[in-house]
Amino acid sequence: YVREKIGFTLVLRENVKPGDIKKLQEKLSDSKFVKSTRYVDKETASKELTQQLGEDFSGFLGYNPLFESIEVKLYASYTKTDSLEILEKKFLTYPQVKEVFYQKDLVQVINQNIRKISLFVLIISALLTIIFIALINNTIRISVYSTRFTINTMQMVGASNAFIRRPFIKKSLLLGFYGAVIANLILTGGIFAFRDELVGLETPESMQNIGLVFLIVIVLGQLFSWVSTLFAVNKFLRMKFDEMFY
Numbered sequence: 001y002v003r004e005k006i007g008f009t010l011v012l013r014e015n016v017k018p019g020d021i022k023k024l025q026e027k028l029s030d031s032k033f034v035k036s037t038r039y040v041d042k043e044t045a046s047k048e049l050t051q052q053l054g055e056d057f058s059g060f061l062g063y064n065p066l067f068e069s070i071e072v073k074l075y076a077s078y079t080k081t082d083s084l085e086i087l088e089k090k091f092l093t094y095p096q097v098k099e100v101f102y103q104k105d106l107v108q109v110i111n112q113n114i115r116k117i118s119l120f121v122l123i124i125s126a127l128l129t130i131i132f133i134a135l136i137n138n139t140i141r142i143s144v145y146s147t148r149f150t151i152n153t154m155q156m157v158g159a160s161n162a163f164i165r166r167p168f169i170k171k172s173l174l175l176g177f178y179g180a181v182i183a184n185l186i187l188t189g190g191i192f193a194f195r196d197e198l199v200g201l202e203t204p205e206s207m208q209n210i211g212l213v214f215l216i217v218i219v220l221g222q223l224f225s226w227v228s229t230l231f232a233v234n235k236f237l238r239m240k241f242d243e244m245f246y
Contacts (some may be wrong), residue, residue, distance in 0.1 A: 028072055044067050
């Protein structure tokens, strides 16, 4: 959301025909890296600058010194420093364009802060994932440990390992699914509670990402439960009867 607020101002040459301006704007809008464009004529530019300055500068000068321009907003993936430099050179090749402006210092600060925040979130997420895996694994081990004698009895009467594992895996997958659903409900509640602070989440792309997160939570919940149960049951399937007392 923040990156897509970054954009270029393409200052147009004097006496550019309206048809040429329209063609340029259409060409920009059709580009894969451009999210939106906005044409600003001299009068609109003068009004906006007057609002920012708080006084009518054109009345003082006696004329309007501003040029026509096109404001270009980019998709987030094209707002990194190297991409912006390439796009700046590309825009300057258009015959209608006189100059290209964008806030280089602001772009650098934004990209640095996003990298720092992303790294911090990644580290926290990795640590929490390790903790959750350990908790799930230990809980399932304790659950299977309480039925170790039942497992041994089933082996003694000739039950196959796959037959013994089946009910444990079904139960763990069901619990993993319930856990994932509860986690997604908590995520949904958090997003709803902080919807005013989480600006930009209502876009189609963001909704797709949120849906992907929900799907990953369900898949990982099933995967962690299945793997932990498999290892725990296999451990007791290999145990001898005397070892089960320790």
